[in-house]
Amino acid sequence: MLNLDLAGIAVIIWEIYLKEYPMPIYEYQCKACCHCFEELMMSANDPAPNCPECDCKDVEKLMSAGCVRAQGIASGSGGFAAPSCKPSG
Secondary structure (H helix, E strand, O other), rough: OOOOHHHHHHHHHHHHHHHHHHEEEEEEEEEOOEEEEEEEOOOOOOOOOOOOOOOOOEEEEEEEOOOOOOOOOOOOOOOEEOOOOOOOO
């Protein structure tokens, strides 16, 4: 039997939810004031947001780097498990 506290259960539920319903964070840059900002988009069909600095509607979606977790894969206990693959060489 797993011995999880409420926070551990919440982490597991959130990870399952994100696998089923991913919500990417997009980076934008305003063409009027050059302000860069991030926006959590619930759907790829959502319209681009207005600039939070000048409220301009003319923003450009930027290409951003992906997320890499160097410490391994998150485990249900809140820690990290080592990747199962072995380095070649």
